[in-house]
Amino acid sequence: ExxxxxxxxxxxxxxxxxxxxxxxxxxxxxxxxxxxxxxxxxxxxxxxxxxxxxDSRNLKFIDFLMPGVVAMSIMQMGLFSVAFSFVQLKSRGVLRRLQATPILPASFIFAQVFTRLSVSILQTLVLVGLAVVAFDVHLEGNLGIMLLLALLGGGVFVSMGFAVSGWARTEDVAAPVANAIALPMMFLSGVFFPRDAMPEPLRAVADFLPLSYLADALRNVAVDGASLWSQWENVLGLTVWLAVTFFIAVRLFRWE
CATH class of the missing domain: 3.30.429 (Macrophage Migration Inhibitory Factor)
Structure with a gap:
């Protein structure tokens, strides 16, 4: 047998x-x-x-870096462009003279915010497109979700820029204040390297920075294909920061 x-x-x-x-x-x-x-x-x-x-996607360092660079560029655009431009307009008396024109101050502010949020969308598209074409970055997630996150993050840092411009009277004061806010976030928010390598006490602080929320959300969408709902913690963190910075900006902003 x-x-x-x-x-x-x-x-x-x-x-x-x-x-x-x-x-x-x-x-x-x-x-x-x-x-x-x-x-x-x-x-x-x-x-x-x-x-x-x-599941092994053979991720490269550029795949990790790209969302962080996008988040950093949004921060720099919102914080520095608003802070410097409005302090300059204020120091030259342009904002004071603007109040004598038929233009409503609220309309002027809205136009400035709209312009910078539009730039946030545009630079996100440019950076992602450049990463895909030039560095062969594979975008796992939805680009539309990344643009929504860019809008929310842009709102946070634009409000932060208004807060700085409201407190600082000259460009010489605005520059170190803006840098004192931006530089720690650039190195502590996981833009260039994972925050897991940080000492635990430092990481406990870094996890709550607005740039950390934005970089994490963009990276989770771009690298892991995460949905917007799955990023509710990061979205909530950005929303809280938006409310706080907007409140501070309203209290500090002056036309002269």
Whole structure:
């Protein structure tokens, strides 16, 4: 009576993100196992492959860096452009003279905010497009979600810029204040490297910075394909910062 063949399984872990290469590799491995079976002369005990897929997208450092750079550019645009331009207009008396014109002050402020938020959208599109075309960055998530996050983050840093311009009377004062706010966030918010490498006390503070919320949300969408709802904690953090900075900006802003 003929014995049914016994299959001796060999586990093969393969990257399901590279289907063609994985299939070719499994074919080669199976061929080698068949050769071993024939060489042993025991046809009743054959080797067989047990494939186990894993999700490995072969991420590069640029994939991690790109969302952080986008977040940093939004911060710099909102904070520095508003702070410097409005302090300059205030020191030259332009804002005071503007009050004598038919233009409503609220309309002027709205136009400035709208312009800078539009720039946030545009620079996000440019940076993401450049990363995809020039550096072969693979965008996993929805670009529309990234643009919504850019709008929210832009609102936070524009409000922060108005707060600085309201407190500072000259450009010489505005520059160090804006830098004192921006530079710590650039290095503590996980823009260039993961915050996991930080000491725990420092990380506990860095996790609550507005740039951390924005960079994390953009990175989760771009790299992991996360939905907007899954980023509710980061969105909530940005919303709280928006409310706080807007309140401070309203209290500090002066036309002269």
């Amino acid at each position: 003929a014995q049914s063949p016994v299959h001796r399984q060999v586990t093969v872990i393969y990257n399901q993100g590279r289907a063609q290469e994985s299939a070719a590799g499994q074919t080669i491995i199976q061929h080698v196992l068949d050769e071993i079976t024939f060489a042993e002369g025991n046809i009743s005990e054959r080797y067989s492959i047990e494939p186990i897929p894993v």
